[in-house]
Amino acid sequence: DATDDKTRCYYAETLPNPKLNVFPIKEVSDIGRDLGVPLIMDNTAAPYICRPLDHGAAVVMYSTTKYLTGNGTSIGGILVDGGNFDWEGNKERFPTLNEPDPSYHGAVWTEAVKPLGPIAYILRARVVMLRDTGAAMSPFNGFQAIQGMETLPLRMERHCDNAEKAKDYLLSHKKVSNVIYPSAKEGVFLERANAYLPAGKGSLLGFELKGGKDSGKKFIDSLNLFYHVANIGDARSLAIHPATTTHSQLTPEEQLKTGVTDGYVRLSIGIEHIDDIIADLDQALAKA
Structure with missing residues (x-):
């Protein structure tokens, strides 16, 4: 139909x-x-x-x-x-x-x-x-x-490896209620991820803070290494709180339909050293 x-x-x-x-x-x-x-x-x-x-x-x-x-x-x-x-x-x-x-x-x-x-x-x-x-x-x-495409395979491998480790860190954090990443899915969604993304699951990583919108704002404002921009795919790690930025023009009901909750944060994990990425996430979460 x-x-x-x-x-x-x-x-x-x-x-x-x-x-x-x-x-x-x-x-x-x-x-x-x-x-x-x-x-x-x-x-x-x-x-x-x-x-x-x-x-x-x-x-x-x-x-x-x-x-x-x-x-x-x-x-x-x-x-x-x-x-x-x-x-x-x-x-x-x-x-x-x-x-x-x-x-x-x-x-x-x-x-x-x-x-x-x-x-x-x-x-x-x-x-x-x-x-x-x-x-x-x-x-x-x-x-x-x-020039960028010359290093794309190497960068994507690092993006994916860092994102997997950041996912594992967030899954174990007490302030995080949900982690959104292809390898963290279940059932048919995990099957599709494995079928269509055999070389890595990407650098886009989302998570939801238990503290809602206020925690999301505090988290973003507390980041040091991550850049607060709406772009993705940069060699640098990026972060954004959609409920107060990219999706702020939508009603709360419309935001939920798109998958954006008050506490949702989207990360684009970069190619920095993973210890630095996790350290920045850790200190920002402590203040969220």
């Missing part, structure tokens, strides 16, 4: 926060393939550790501002077409790819790309959408992204 004649794609995040329940990529992709609907995955929070194209995704996108660049200074994005979806076989869903484009002398994109493969989607995105919006990455931001 969720798919009708107007459906053009399924769109999902590999690791949607704040709940961090890993998305069932293959299961949804299989449904879409039967119906002629591609799955587009935002893999920003899980580069290197998750390979959505291997599980049936048709298109993968990233914010390079996060892990790929790794320094939180350069805005950008990447769109990756897996070349594995039959855009021509589903003409009724994709008229802009299968009907003459007047802005390119009547070119039909699924026909024009045949010598190259089934890449009508990414080619049109490049020569039409990018032309019309002007959303081209600056040369310096491109340089920063390329």
Whole structure:
């Protein structure tokens, strides 16, 4: 019932926060393939550790501002077409790819790309959408992204290792009522985490303070090593209290629906020495 004649794609995040329940990529992709609907995955929070194209995704996108660049200074994005979806076989869903484009002398994109493969989607995105919006990455931001990607595998390994240890520390803390992390899940959510994140479970880590909103504020204000910003994927450790920042415009009921409680804190664990990370968490929790 969720798919009708107007459906053009399924769109999902590999690791949607704040709940961090890993998305069932293959299961949804299989449904879409039967119906002629591609799955587009935002893999920003899980580069290197998750390979959505291997599980049936048709298109993968990233914010390079996060892990790929790794320094939180350069805005950008990447769109990756897996070349594995039959855009021509589903003409009724994709008229802009299968009907003459007047802005390119009547070119039909699924026909024009045949010598190259089934890449009508990414080619049109490049020569039409990018032309019309002007959303081209600056040369310096491109340089920063390329430099960052050279160390991505090493950084992701450290991010994941540090996050696992921070998770274990928080699970044992008396002021923490709940820890949200893929490897701390149970049942089907843990199964998905192990299936789709074999190389590590990421650096996003959430936890809930028993003291609620006041404790959350005190915790953030007491941090020394962690930076208080809304970004993720920085080499530096980051922290934010969503109830008083990113989700503050929502009602308490709306916040709960998204997974944000008064005492919820989101961490993006960096690549500093784990002893320094835990020491900062420990002293801030003591004051929360």
